Amino acid sequence: MACPFFTDERLKDGQNGGTLDGEGNEDTPCMSYRNYLQLDQLLDCVKPTSEMFGKELxxxxxxxxxxxxxxxxxxxxxxxxxxxxxxxxxxxxxxxxxxxxxxxxxxxxxxxxxxxxxxxxxxxxxxxxxxxxxxxxxxxxxxxxxxxxxxxxxxxGxxxxxxxxxxxxxxxxxxxxxxxxxxxxxxxxxxSLCCLVQKWLERTPGLEKDGFNFWKKFEDSVQAQIETLKTQIELETNERIKEELKTEHSQKKETFEGLFDIERHNAFVARGERRFSHRALQGALMVSLYREEPRFxxxxxxxxxxxxxxxxxxxxxxxxxxxxxxxxxxxxxxxxxxxxxxxxxxxxxxxxxxxxxxxNLSQFLIPACYIPPLTPQMKYRLSIKEESKRSE
CATH class of the missing domain: 1.20.58.480 (Methane Monooxygenase Hydroxylase; Chain G, domain 1)
Known part of the structure; x- marks a missing residue:
């Protein structure tokens, strides 16, 4: 279909007879480009103050x-x-x-x-x-x-x-x-959109403690990663590399303690450093980690x-x-x-x-090898539109 404004020559000239798409219809009132966009009122809004109060524009x-x-x-x-x-x-x-x-x-x-x-x-x-x-x-x-x-x-928000x-x-x-x-x-x-998004994320499938219980599995995976890093420190003989690993271990431990401890999370929210509820943050993290699943x-x-x-x-x-x-x-x-x-x-x-x-969600992401594997039931649940009635 051609441009809706200029398919009828009469409309370009502001003449009667025809609609915006050029198709005549006796029941449809005549409309020109200028009238449809109310250009007279719109363009008349440009009133420079220098021209009104000064000597010249x-x-x-x-x-x-x-x-x-x-x-x-x-x-x-x-x-x-x-x-x-x-x-x-x-x-x-x-x-x-x-x-x-x-x-x-x-x-x-x-x-x-x-x-x-x-x-x-x-x-x-x-x-x-x-x-x-x-x-x-x-x-x-x-x-x-x-x-x-x-x-x-x-x-x-x-x-x-x-x-x-x-x-x-x-x-x-x-x-x-x-x-x-x-x-x-x-x-x-x-x-606000922020509040509504939080409520939506709080309903993320897989967060239920009596189901897949993503948060417990994620916490266990993080602890396993931290323990692996601790073992690497003990086995490392190069002092420079050992110090770097110690710094990484300390930072990672501090970061995730601030994530898993709900009281510390609420303190971050009170200071304005975070906005989401603890459960909404869990939902956002789960969606990010399993983003390739159809439902996510x-x-x-x-x-x-x-x-x-x-x-x-x-x-x-x-x-x-x-x-x-x-x-x-x-x-x-x-x-x-x-x-x-x-x-x-x-x-x-x-x-x-x-x-x-x-x-800031990227600071909580973990290597793919540490991401908790989905159970067959959870895999199925995330592969369809409606929630599966199967038990987790």
Whole structure:
């Protein structure tokens, strides 16, 4: 099928008679490309302040406005996709069709975020001196006031206690209108994607203690690996290699003790170093280790996409920090009253990574030879869509 907008010459000229796909239908109202996209309203939104309040238009302000408006349009699409994914995750049972929709929509979010990262390059075609020509007209307007970006953060799962306060104030105080505040408060109250993913991972087949009991088998395998390393140390005669093995043994023991001890795990969560519940982390690790099993294939892709979302947002923040430093330097205040560069730089830490547990999951992976083998019953269970009724 040809491009839906231009298959009928009359539509290009804005004339009556025909639908968007060029097929006449008396019951279908006439629609032109311009009207369908509401281009008159959309394009009329570009109103440079320098032209309104200054003597003449500052050329680069036009680019500045369009770039940020494009960001907001993509933010709207990300929210739309996030809401649909959250709804799919809200179900107790997620069948294969839903899994495909989840991976497809999460992938779309990742692709959009990659586009937003690259879009900063367009703003960088603007010289700092050109930006200064119209910056004074921005008054207190700041990107910090993007309601949609805050909603995205909340819907993903950024918690208030992990945020860096804006000019010693909570982030919501910069929004003076009730509509914006209501949108943000609602996004805080709704179950975040992070919470829904945790509940989903907690239901990972194979975690049941009266079944396959993955966690006990995994812990036994790790202990066997640590004991093997201890034996290597005792047998090693080269002092340099022996010291390296001792360091590796100490680090591995400390790492896995912090994983298996639920009280230490909860302490990590309390400090903001981890986000997932202990059981959700177990599920994520099991999916990663047995990702080649048919039933875990798509869940593994979902975990990868969630990690990519965190990575893309972090890259976007980082590129934004570099651009701000280039445009106004490190010590000039932001237009909204923040510390500018230093505030933005503080948002690059792990406290803003919603799926930080997935990002750090690789430190708990073990060599393939130590991965607990699946029982025939568990192998069968992971090879079909529905759970097997066979006992483990």
């Amino acid at each position: 500052v050329h680069d302000e036009h680019l500045f406005i369009i770039t940020h408006q494009a960001y907001e349009l993509w933010f709207k699409q990300i929210i739309f996709e996030l809401d649909s994914v959250r709804k799919l995750f809200s179900s107790e049972a997620i069948d294969e069709n839903r899994m495909l929709r989840i991976t497809s929509r999460l992938n779309r979010i990742v692709v959009i975020l990659k586009l937003l990262v690259d879009q900063i390059v367009i703003l960088e075609t603007m010289a700092p001196l050109d930006f200064m020509e119209f910056r004074r007209y921005l008054s207190s307007a700041s990107g910090f006031q993007s309601v949609q970006f805050r909603v995205i953060e909340n819907k993903l 950024v918690k208030n206690e992990h945020r860096v306060n804006f000019s010693k104030e909570k982030y919501i105080t910069v929004f003076p209108d009730k509509k914006s505040i209501d949108m943000i408060l609602q996004s805080e109250e709704e179950p 294939n798509q869940p593994f892709h979902i975990l990868t996409q969630l990690t990519d979302i965190d990575a893309c947002i972090t890259k976007w923040r980082y590129n934004h920090v570099l651009m701000v430093q280039r445009m106004i330097g490190s010590h000039k205040l932001g237009t909204g009253g923040s510390s500018g560069y230093w505030y933005l730089r503080s948002t690059l830490s792990d406290r803003y990574k919603v799926f930080v547990d997935l990002c």
